[in-house]
Amino acid sequence: MNVALIVPNQNDSIQELHYFLSQKEADLYIFPEGFLDSNSLRAAIDIIKGKEKYVITGFKDLDYNGQQKALVIDGGKIVDEYTKCILTKGEKQKGKKNGEKITCVNTKFGKVGIPICYEIHFPEVARIMCLENPVLLINPIGTGMYHALQLEQWTSLAKARAIENEVYVMGCSHFAGEIPLAYIYDPSGRCVFIRQNEYGGFMAEIDLEKSKEKAIDYCDDRIPGLFYRLAE
Numbered sequence: 001m002n003v004a005l006i007v008p009n010q011n012d013s014i015q016e017l018h019y020f021l022s023q024k025e026a027d028l029y030i031f032p033e034g035f036l037d038s039n040s041l042r043a044a045i046d047i048i049k050g051k052e053k054y055v056i057t058g059f060k061d062l063d064y065n066g067q068q069k070a071l072v073i074d075g076g077k078i079v080d081e082y083t084k085c086i087l088t089k090g091e092k093q094k095g096k097k098n099g100e101k102i103t104c105v106n107t108k109f110g111k112v113g114i115p116i117c118y119e120i121h122f123p124e125v126a127r128i129m130c131l132e133n134p135v136l137l138i139n140p141i142g143t144g145m146y147h148a149l150q151l152e153q154w155t156s157l158a159k160a161r162a163i164e165n166e167v168y169v170m171g172c173s174h175f176a177g178e179i180p181l182a183y184i185y186d187p188s189g190r191c192v193f194i195r196q197n198e199y200g201g202f203m204a205e206i207d208l209e210k211s212k213e214k215a216i217d218y219c220d221d222r223i224p225g226l227f228y229r230l231a232e
Contacts, residue, residue, distance in 0.1 A: 033058035049076025080105040084116040130165040139171030144178035163189035
């Protein structure tokens, strides 16, 4: 499977969408958190339909105070969506609302979990998604990393999510003045792709069968009855 991780300029989504869908030939195109919004969605869907592409993109729902979502767009149709459930303090202070259910989306490749931006920091989010046996976890990121330590922390967390769930984890951010980022970790936690401080559409080939192997199968060794304090 060929994946295109897109690190676009911010606030120019229609031009960027047209450019990257024209330049790259991939099975799946991934765009960052908030790449599209309610004002650009219709035009974006028309572009995706015209180019017959399969896209997973961040979406800012302006009708709900900028609520962050991820959309799965197959050609000209939105086939599934996920709403960000775990919000930062800053998002909550702005009055943003969280989603009501942590779940995977359905795609033509199989189930896909989409922990949006900050959600990659929570092992519970990824684990709940991985109870549905997804073939991918996709982490759409907003503006990128603010400093080198955050970049190290973020990629370490993504690697941990890959290892503990034995699934591909990948993500990308905007090229927006911070440290832009695109990465992929395979189900063993090996970094198979990373780009920092680069604008562009980055192609990678992955084998989804590796996400199905579950050589260790950590999920089978859980003892849910001992984990109840996590829900307190």
